[in-house]
Amino acid sequence: MKGWMSRFKAVFVLSLLALVLTGCGEPFISTLQPKGEGSQMLFDLMILSIVIMLFVFVVVMIIYMYVVVKFRERKVGKDFMPKQVEGNHALETLWTVIPIILLLILAVPTVQYTFALADVTPEVDEEGAEQDAIWIDVTGKLFWWHFEYRDMDISTSQELYIPTDRKVYLSMTSDDVIHSFWVPSIAGKMDVNPTGNTNEMFLDASEEGVFHGKCTEFCGPSHSLMDFKVVAVSPGEFEQWAQDMQGVTGEEEPESATAQEGQQLFADNCMSCHAIGSNPNKIGPNLTNFGDRTKIAGVIDYNKENLVEWIKTKGKDMKPGNLMVDAPYDLSDEEISSIADYLMSLSPSDITPENAKDGVYQDSDLSSLFPEESEEDSEEGSEEGSESEEGSEESSDSEEGSEEDSDSEEGSEEESSDEENSDEE
Ligand code: HEC
Numbered sequence: 001m002k003g004w005m006s007r008f009k010a011v012f013v014l015s016l017l018a019l020v021l022t023g024c025g026e027p028f029i030s031t032l033q034p035k036g037e038g039s040q041m042l043f044d045l046m047i048l049s050i051v052i053m054l055f056v057f058v059v060v061m062i063i064y065m066y067v068v069v070k071f072r073e074r075k076v077g078k079d080f081m082p083k084q085v086e087g088n089h090a091l092e093t094l095w096t097v098i099p100i101i102l103l104l105i106l107a108v109p110t111v112q113y114t115f116a117l118a119d120v121t122p123e124v125d126e127e128g129a130e131q132d133a134i135w136i137d138v139t140g141k142l143f144w145w146h147f148e149y150r151d152m153d154i155s156t157s158q159e160l161y162i163p164t165d166r167k168v169y170l171s172m173t174s175d176d177v178i179h180s181f182w183v184p185s186i187a188g189k190m191d192v193n194p195t196g197n198t199n200e201m202f203l204d205a206s207e208e209g210v211f212h213g214k215c216t217e218f219c220g221p222s223h224s225l226m227d228f229k230v231v232a233v234s235p236g237e238f239e240q241w242a243q244d245m246q247g248v249t250g251e252e253e254p255e256s257a258t259a260q261e262g263q264q265l266f267a268d269n270c271m272s273c274h275a276i277g278s279n280p281n282k283i284g285p286n287l288t289n290f291g292d293r294t295k296i297a298g299v300i301d302y303n304k305e306n307l308v309e310w311i312k313t314k315g316k317d318m319k320p321g322n323l324m325v326d327a328p329y330d331l332s333d334e335e336i337s338s339i340a341d342y343l344m345s346l347s348p349s350d351i352t353p354e355n356a357k358d359g360v361y362q363d364s365d366l367s368s369l370f371p372e373e374s375e376e377d378s379e380e381g382s383e384e385g386s387e388s389e390e391g392s393e394e395s396s397d398s399e400e401g402s403e404e405d406s407d408s409e410e411g412s413e414e415e416s417s418d419e420e421n422s423d424e425e
């Protein structure tokens, strides 16, 4: 009876563990469900090493069980002396060579992939011409991430939009301490350093989705709250998003009267640290498309109540140690409310994280987004993405906020018809 109980307990604990640990497997933040080239390579290496380890484990266990059974004391007697193999050349060679071979099988792809993951030379298309590479300057800050699209006149923070048909290249530094950029579902990790050296990596998402990112280098009291997102949308949607973002100056007049009031208050109290439009990297996050964020400050649920609370308390308890605490403003509740209205109205583009849900994969030509080179390219470059492939629909369940799932379906239908003629100029 006792044995039965303890066996039951063991099974119970194991099932509980299995249940709890499945929480680590959310597809938008799991290395075990790779959705990008980089994470796929790392996943392949994991599988390879697990297979090798399992092979060794199984072989050793089989030999072990065989010996235990075959040479039991009851069978061979107390005084049995096994055959002595010390100095046996064949055996010594065998158990030296096998591990060497196994290590080589592990080492070759590992080294190969290490170089492949560090390769940031531009991709070429079928004709061998270099694609316009999207380079993004990434800056790690206490406790948020800033993104500038090089040559494209776009700045944004916290949520990084990328197209699904190509790699984007990141050039990465830090403004304060060492942070580490990690989007488990689509890429490996990369440290960002404040010492002047720049690290480079590529990022690529094979399907649409809102992928969650984490800072993985301990950087201060709110290190564990330094979350960000990568929003992977179809190339057509990315192109539209980028065009919409390029136009923003921060002077656009919001619709409602309170938001207009908020705009003025924001300019007076917040602009010293925050920017709207493609302004240079500031002390605080760029808020150009704050209205489309999935979270406030990377981790806080996005709603007006929380936003008001954030502005009122300067994030003191919501994100301890954050650098907005020193902001000198002193505002009334009404003033804060109208600032919140203004910030939530900032949505220059119809392309939002909602669009990352429709999972349609297609190629397109993004040359019109690069002002300098676009002139000659755009003439002959206007054949639109002909191939299109069904991305996996299931992934749509995985995103943040799918509970409040709205009718994004029709919205995206319209958008994709816009894409057809979006690069006439
Ligand atoms: C002293 C500089 C400073 C001032 C002034 C300042 N902020 Fe901030 N703000 C920051 C910093 C730094 C962060 C990033 C905090 C973090 O996430 O760690 C931030 C974050 C935010 C966020 C979250 C941004 C995001 O991308 O999710 C909002 C919203 C915000 N501030 C609103 C305001 C408003 C409104 C004002 C004016 C009433 C203001 N801030 C004034 C520095 C400042």
Ligand SMILES: [Cu+2]
Pocket (backbone or CB within 6 Å): 140, 141, 143, 178, 179, 180, 215, 216, 217, 218, 219, 223, 226
């Ligand atoms: Cu960090």
